[in-house]
Amino acid sequence: MSAINRDILMAYLDEQLDPAARADVETHLATNPETAGELDTMRRQADTMRALYPAIGNAPVPARLDPHRLALLVQRRRWQAMAQAAMIVALLGIGITAGWLLRPTDAPALYNRLIADAVSAHTVYVAENRHAVEVASDDTEHLSTWLSDRLSTRLAMPDLTGQGFTFLGGRLLPAPALPGGRAAQLMYETASGERLTLYVTPATGIDGPEFEMVRLGAETALYWSDEAISCTIVSDQPPEALEALASVIFSQLNPVEPHENYREL
Amino acid sequence: MVDFLDEMEACVPALRRYARALTHNLDHADDLVQDCLERAISRRSLFRPRGPLRPWLFTILTNLHRNARRAERRRGERVDLNTIADLGTPAPQPGHMALVELARHIETLPLDQKEALLLVTLEGLAYQEAADILQIPVGTLMSRLGRARTTLRQLTGATNEPRLRTVK
Incomplete structure (x- = not known):
């Protein structure tokens, strides 16, 4: 007869024992009224508990506990969540696209600022006689090297003698429209003293038209840009004469023929 | 499904x-x-x-x-x-007070003992199954069960089962 400990007694009560072990316990109980009493107490306790929490049996189950209904709800909620997520994505997409389309239009304004800088530099320096240029035309080679160096791009000094313009020289200028920008100003003069300037900057990488003709007061500005440089010609010549000059200038600044269609503003 | x-x-x-x-x-x-x-x-x-x-x-x-x-x-x-x-619970009956009292006592048990007791006594689950549900070893389940039953016996025994008070 093995000893009956609490665990075995409990297992007997809870019907967890195999028949042989059950028989052992029953034999033991027959001769140990104290243990039998303990078992009785535990059994009564268990019966009371079952009476306290009676099996729910076939009592009607509330609709909210019906798994079929819940499954539908869960599915619907999942769809709603997905629809919501899709909606958020769509709204974000619309927002981002609209934001992009309506983005501050700084970039197009930049080339206008370049033109304005060119015109103001023009009006300042064409009025000068002794200090119209920083480096005079008699040192063309040095001027070309120096400006090319400062602008980090190869810069030729166009020859406009065929058009009646003498090269006076050039200077280095800040280009306020571009952060940390520099510009080269080249000045030409006719026999009658009419002056023309070129305002050349390295390629700005900004959006803008390739060609633009603007009248600003007495001056006409013709802006032109390619992948290497941007150049604004400023003079008080009539637009047609300026266009003719421009093609000569551009072909010397850049071997590629300039576009024929200027956009009139 | x-x-x-x-x-x-x-x-x-x-x-x-x-x-x-x-x-x-x-x-x-x-x-x-x-x-x-x-x-x-x-x-x-x-x-x-x-x-x-x-x-x-x-x-x-x-x-x-x-x-x-x-x-x-x-x-x-x-x-x-x-x-x-x-x-x-059923309508008041002679044992009703005992039921209410037992419910009170069960409520005072630590939660882990209560879970073990309910699963085994009410649901009649095998120890292994109850232990799996509670994610504990069978030994732990049994010791929780034992402690729960001892506590309940001490609490209820004092009033309802005087003749068994001496047991153990």
Whole structure:
């Protein structure tokens, strides 16, 4: 007869024992009224508990506990969540696209600022006689090297003698429209003293038209840009004469023929 | 899917009974069961272990109840022991007071002992199955069960079963 400990007694009560072990316990109980009493107490306790929490049996189950209904709800909620997520994505997409389309239009304004800088530099320096240029035309080679160096791009000094313009020289200028920008100003003069300037900057990488003709007061500005440089010609010549000059200038600044269609503003 | 839901439906009465015993509140109990079923439905494909559905549902319900208890304790709410008078017990009868008293005592048991006691006594689960549901070893389950029963015997024995007080 093995000893009956609490665990075995409990297992007997809870019907967890195999028949042989059950028989052992029953034999033991027959001769140990104290243990039998303990078992009785535990059994009564268990019966009371079952009476306290009676099996729910076939009592009607509330609709909210019906798994079929819940499954539908869960599915619907999942769809709603997905629809919501899709909606958020769509709204974000619309927002981002609209934001992009309506983005501050700084970039197009930049080339206008370049033109304005060119015109103001023009009006300042064409009025000068002794200090119209920083480096005079008699040192063309040095001027070309120096400006090319400062602008980090190869810069030729166009020859406009065929058009009646003498090269006076050039200077280095800040280009306020571009952060940390520099510009080269080249000045030409006719026999009658009419002056023309070129305002050349390295390629700005900004959006803008390739060609633009603007009248600003007495001056006409013709802006032109390619992948290497941007150049604004400023003079008080009539637009047609300026266009003719421009093609000569551009072909010397850049071997590629300039576009024929200027956009009139 | 339909099989799964039917199988689940068959477990609902047992889950409600267990939830009632855990919460002592019919509405909370049904809330708990509903949460449990919803969770089981929505995670069925991801987390359902192989094997029978019933133990898995009991595990979910146990964990949900523990979480709710923890949240409740954080909020500082106490379970009102008087609510047990509203339990779905039979009309007052000679043993009614004993029932109410036992319910009170069960309520004072530590939660882990209470869970073990309810699963084994009410649901009649095998020790191994109950241990799996509670995610503990069988030995731990048995010691919890033993402590729960000893405590209850001491508490109820004092008033209801004087002739057995000397036992053990």
